Amino acid sequence: MYIQIEDLCFYYKNAKSPTIKNFSTVIEKGEIVSILGESGSGKSTILRLIAGLELPSKGSIKVNNKVIVDNSQFILPEQRGIGMVFQDYALFPHMTVAENVTFGLLNKNRKQKRERLEEVLDLVNLTEYHKRYPYELSGGQQQRVALARALAPNPSLLLFDEPFSNLDANLHYKIREELRKILKKTGITSIFVTHDQNDARAIADNMIYLQEGKIEKSGKPCDMLASVNEL
Numbered sequence: 450m451y452i453q454i455e456d457l458c459f460y461y462k463n464a465k466s467p468t469i470k471n472f473s474t475v476i477e478k479g480e481i482v483s484i485l486g487e488s489g490s491g492k493s494t495i496l497r498l499i500a501g502l503e504l505p506s507k508g509s510i511k512v513n514n515k516v517i518v519d520n521s522q523f524i525l526p527e528q529r530g531i532g533m534v535f536q537d538y539a540l541f542p543h544m545t546v547a548e549n550v551t552f553g554l555l556n557k558n559r560k561q562k563r564e565r566l567e568e569v570l571d572l573v574n575l576t577e578y579h580k581r582y583p584y585e586l587s588g589g590q591q592q593r594v595a596l597a598r599a600l601a602p603n604p605s606l607l608l609f610d611e612p613f614s615n616l617d618a619n620l621h622y623k624i625r626e627e628l629r630k631i632l633k634k635t636g637i638t639s640i641f642v643t644h645d646q647n648d649a650r651a652i653a654d655n656m657i658y659l660q661e662g663k664i665e666k667s668g669k670p671c672d673m674l675a676s677v678n679e680l
């Protein structure tokens with residue numbers, strides 16, 4: 450058991466009812482899990498809790514049996530080996546690809562940074578683009594830079610929040626396939642939130658269906674879809 454989320458509950462300030470209700474799951478090392486749910490079901494909130502950006506009112510998250518989140522700890526995601534990729538990519542516009550990708554490598558010297566930059570740009574197939582600025586790249590290339598930046602510090606867990614929503618249909622499918630291959634090749638455990646059933650099924654080893662902050666169903670993609678459609 451690699452990641453254990455136990456009985457996580459969360460209220461936003463002034464909210465009348467909890468946004469996340471008794472969320473528990475176990476994720477194995479190298480597994481890709483998708484969290485599927487309608488708008489407002491609490492998907493982004495779960496990611497924010499796992500990332501340590503919000504404190505749960507109850508419950509805990511353990512990685513390798515070590516508590517990384519409970520209602521007394523507030524630690525930045527980078528300090529806990531967690532990388533995040535958001536739907537708007539969040540690249541720094543005034544920095545080149547190389548500067549964006551190496552931004553989080555605080556404890557590395559120049560040679561180590563250059564080596565890691567080459568490794569991750571090679572993984573995302575962007576070796577020729579290190580001197581470009583984000584505005585000189587297509588949406589798909591920007592998405593791959595965001596992935597390279599998240600991969601660079603070698604995180605133990607990667608969190609994705611609707612990472613394909615700004616891509617056109619063809620690119621969407623291509624990047625989705627590439628992303629799954631890269632995650633499987635690197636063996637990084639990943640959690641991926643989406644409202645798109647096709648994405649949730651195509652990318653994940655296991656799926657969780659969230660409804661009003663509660664796990665309604667979970668299981669393998671092939672067993673899940675029929676039941677999700679019935680809900």
Ligand SMILES: Nc1ncnc2c1ncn2[C@@H]1O[C@H](COP(=O)(O)OP(=O)(O)OP(=O)(O)O)[C@@H](O)[C@H]1O
Nearest residue numbers: 461462468486487488489490491492493494495644
């Ligand atoms: N900062 C906040 N303060 C108060 N309520 C919030 C806050 N952020 C989100 N919420 C509420 O919490 C609930 C869950 O929001 P969340 O963003 O986690 O849903 P989601 O499933 O990711 O939705 P979407 O697919 O639309 O992004 C919603 O009802 C939302 O209005």
